[in-house]
Amino acid sequence: MFTRELTKSPPKLDIGQMSRILVVEDEDLIREMLVLALEAEGYAIATAADGRAALGLLQSGESTLSLRELASGANSGTLNEFPFELVILDLMLPQINGLDICRLLRHQGNPVPILILSAKGSETDRVLGLEVGADDYLTKPFSMRELVARCRALLRRQRFGGLPQLPVLRFKDVTLYPQECRVLVRDQEVNLSPKEFRLLELFMSYTRRVWSREQLLDQVWGADFVGDSKTVDVHIRWLREKLEKDPSHPEYIVTVRGFGYRFG
Numbered sequence: 001m002f003t004r005e006l007t008k009s010p011p012k013l014d015i016g017q018m019s020r021i022l023v024v025e026d027e028d029l030i031r032e033m034l035v036l037a038l039e040a041e042g043y044a045i046a047t048a049a050d051g052r053a054a055l056g057l058l059q060s061g062e063s064t065l066s067l068r069e070l071a072s073g074a075n076s077g078t079l080n081e082f083p084f085e086l087v088i089l090d091l092m093l094p095q096i097n098g099l100d101i102c103r104l105l106r107h108q109g110n111p112v113p114i115l116i117l118s119a120k121g122s123e124t125d126r127v128l129g130l131e132v133g134a135d136d137y138l139t140k141p142f143s144m145r146e147l148v149a150r151c152r153a154l155l156r157r158q159r160f161g162g163l164p165q166l167p168v169l170r171f172k173d174v175t176l177y178p179q180e181c182r183v184l185v186r187d188q189e190v191n192l193s194p195k196e197f198r199l200l201e202l203f204m205s206y207t208r209r210v211w212s213r214e215q216l217l218d219q220v221w222g223a224d225f226v227g228d229s230k231t232v233d234v235h236i237r238w239l240r241e242k243l244e245k246d247p248s249h250p251e252y253i254v255t256v257r258g259f260g261y262r263f264g
């Protein structure tokens with residue numbers, strides 16, 4: 001059932017911790033490329049070349065058994081009741097098409113994230129795919145890098161499914177990832193202290209809003225902070241050094257005379 005022996009995966013990985021992905025694709029070449037790309041990322045891959053085989057795997061829990069056997073002796077307590085954490089699903093398949101599989105899984109209450117692959121790119125197919133309960137959609141031909149990135153995002157979302165998603169904040173050349181506590185400036189990662197990060201997050205959540213130093217102290221340092229508003233100025237200076245091309249002529253964090261600061 002598994003196209004590769006799982007024991008060939010990097011030995012450090014505990015199979016109980018590896019995300020298991022089912023690839024459903026009838027075109028051999030594409031299926032093979034997907035398997036290679038995803039295995040290189042450390043995922044455990046099972047494949048099906050038609051709709052019936054896919055449903056069989058999804059409903060039997062057979063792969064869970066194989067994984068359990070392979071993981072015997074290892075810490076396999078994390079396997080859940082569903083055999084896969086992600087399904088990559090081609091739409092045009094022999095026997096049962098992708099849309100029907102998707103519909104059926106959702107009808108049965110299976111919450112596994114589904115990424116649809118399709119040669120059709122029209123808006124109707126996209127909408128239809130998402131309407132029957134798919135989570136994402138890629139049109140062929142697609143880049144493997146993009147596919148891998150989307151898989152990673154879907155798996156991450158599933159892992160933290162109960163938590164609200166914080167949107168990524170973007171302004172000009174600055175991108176802030178609230179959940180990852182990361183900031184990119186002109187595509188370069190910059191290191192911010194926790195206070196600098198909170199300050200930037202606040203600014204980027206309300207671009208062009210003018211903040212007084214007291215308001216910033218309240219929001220970022222908390223009402224019981226002991227100290228004065230010079231603390232704000234110092235942190236603004238440090239942030240500017242990390243964000244601005246020319247910190248003495250800032251384009252992001254702008255001083256508003258007599259009031260305070262604004263972003264943008």
Ligand code: CA
Nearest residue numbers: 026090092093
């Ligand atoms: Ca196909």
